[in-house]
Amino acid sequence: xxxxxxAGPAHGAGQAADLDPQVVALxxxxxxxxxxxxxxxTPAELRQRLAATAAVLFGTVDEVASVxxxxxxxxxxxxxEPRPGDAALVYYHGGGWVAGSVDTHxxxxxxxxARSGRTVVSVDYRLAPEHPYPAGLEDARTxxxxxxxxxDAVAVGGDSSGATLAAVVxxxxxxxxxxxxxxxxxxxxxxxxxxxxxxxTNLTREAMRWYxxxxxxxxxxxxxxxxxxxxxxxxxxxxxxxxxxECDPLRDDGLAYAERLRAAGVPVSLRRYEGMVHxxxxxxxxxxxxxxxxxxxxxxxxxxxx
Numbered sequence: 311x312x313x314x315x316x317a318g319p320a321h322g323a324g325q326a327a328d329l330d331p332q333v334v335a336l337x338x339x340x341x342x343x344x345x346x347x348x349x350x351x352t353p354a355e356l357r358q359r360l361a362a363t364a365a366v367l368f369g370t371v372d373e374v375a376s377v378x379x380x381x382x383x384x385x386x387x388x389x390x391e392p393r394p395g396d397a398a399l400v401y402y403h404g405g406g407w408v409a410g411s412v413d414t415h416x417x418x419x420x421x422x423x424a425r426s427g428r429t430v431v432s433v434d435y436r437l438a439p440e441h442p443y444p445a446g447l448e449d450a451r452t453x454x455x456x457x458x459x460x461x462d463a464v465a466v467g468g469d470s471s472g473a474t475l476a477a478v479v480x481x482x483x484x485x486x487x488x489x490x491x492x493x494x495x496x497x498x499x500x501x502x503x504x505x506x507x508x509x510x511t512n513l514t515r516e517a518m519r520w521y522x523x524x525x526x527x528x529x530x531x532x533x534x535x536x537x538x539x540x541x542x543x544x545x546x547x548x549x550x551x552x553x554x555x556e557c558d559p560l561r562d563d564g565l566a567y568a569e570r571l572r573a574a575g576v577p578v579s580l581r582r583y584e585g586m587v588h589x590x591x592x593x594x595x596x597x598x599x600x601x602x603x604x605x606x607x608x609x610x611x612x613x614x615x616x
Contacts, residue, residue, distance in 0.1 A: 328557050329511070330585030336596050337512060337587070348406070348517035353439060353524070356409040368417030369595030372424035379412075382456035385449045386434040388412040390423035397463040397616030398429040399489065400454050400479075404470030404589055406521030407438045407446055418469065418591055418604065425608035428615055431457055435475070442527025443536055450475040454483050463616040466548070470494055470560070470589045471521065477538035477567070480548040487615055488548045489607065492555055492589050493564050495539040497522045497531030501562035511557050513588040518559060539567055544574040551579045551610055553603060555586035579610060 329337075345351075345359060376391040399422060403415035412419075412432045423430040435449035450466075457464045466476040467489030474495060480488035499518050508515040526536060534541035550571055554564035568580045583590065586599055594600040 328585065329587070330597070330599065332597050332599075333511075333557070333585060333587055333590070336593055339596075340512060347514070349520035353408050353437070356406075357411075357437075360405060360409045360414050361411070364414035364592070365417070367593050367595055371417045372420040374420050374423050382431065382433070383452040385453045385456075386412070387453055387456075388416075388419075388432045388434070390419055390430045390432065392423050392427055392429070395427070395429055395616065396461055397465075398431055398457050398461040399423075399426070399465045399467055399611060399615065400431045400433060400450075400457045400476075400485075402433050402435060402450055402466070402468035402472030402475040404468065404472045404492075404592075405437075406517075407443075407471045407474075407525035408521060409437070410472075415469070415472075415592075417594065421594075421601075421604040422467075422608050422611065425605055426612035426615070428612055429461070439524045439527060443525050443529045446525070447475055447478060447535060450479050451483070454479045454485065458483065458485070465489060465611065465615050467491070467551075467611075468493075469591060471525070474538060477547075478535050480550070481538065481541060481544065481546060485548045487551065487611070489551045489553075489611060490564065490567070491553045491591060491607070492558055492560055493538075493552065493567065494518070494521075494560050495537060495563040495567050497526065497537045499559070501559075501566070503562040504559045507557055507559045507561075511559075511587045513559055515559055539563060539570070544571050544576060547571060547574070547576050549577040549614075551581070551607065551614075553581045553583065553591075553607060555588055555590050556582060556584045557586065558588040560588060581606065 374390045403410040419432045433453040435446040465487035468476040469491040473490040473493030568578045
């Protein structure tokens with residue numbers, strides 16, 4: 311979720327042999343920074359670290375013809391328009407529902423807009439713990455409803471915790487597509503991938519438990535609007551593009567959700583990126599697969615949306 315999530319090797323952690331060599335080098339670089347574990351930082355510290363490192367970790371950004379800050383039903387959004395069009399992706403940034411902004415995810419959003427040829431509406435939703443569940447989700451819904459009034463075809467998407475919001479909106483509103491990148495979909499954090507990659511990569515199980523606690527603020531984590539994997543009926547969800555990273559505690563969330571969507575009759579395009587870690591698309595400056603994945607996801611988005 312942020313560069314402060316890195317922890318040293320531990321029993322049950324992902325083994326180095328699983329990791330792409332570029333990921334190994336990246337993790338060593340992040341460990342050298344020496345940031346405290348996520349659960350030992352304040353929300354303000356996490357936000358500052360993510361804001362300070364996001365641009366460097368992503369690297370060169372794509373040019374987009376028009377970038378404009380706007381209000382979508384009272385929610386601040388940034389609209390990236392590579393060319394005039396009638397289709398848009400509403401995008402929710404990651405950051406554990408605690409950190410992140412339209413600024414920290416500018417590189418990812420620019421890449422998706424420029425490489426898909428579709429407008430992207432990046433949403434600056436309210437963050438926990440100051441604004442716990444369902445505040446961020448309410449903003450996500452508001453922005454999506456606004457986009458549905460503005461465009462003929464609308465997709466929703468996001469990375470990590472932003473993908474959580476997108477999955478809920480895609481179950482509720484008449485959007486055409488959902489794009490989920492390394493989604494967090496179950497507050498229980500009990501899957502096999504959570505056990506295997508509990509520590510040793512760029513996101514730990516303890517960090518995720520802390521993020522969920524901040525987001526929920528005492529609400530029931532089994533609520534399907536909090537944990538989309540707990541929804542009893544997914545038959546009305548939008549068709550999905552789901553991207554998972556092999557060495558990510560959240561990997562099995564995405565795999566299980568793809569399986570449940572398919573069982574409900576929802577079309578799913580599942581992409582699994584071997585040797586990658588959580589939210590690897592944020593690290594395009596050093597991971598070749600990050601830029602390649604954004605190419606692939608944007609190409610499919612552009613082909614399927616409008």
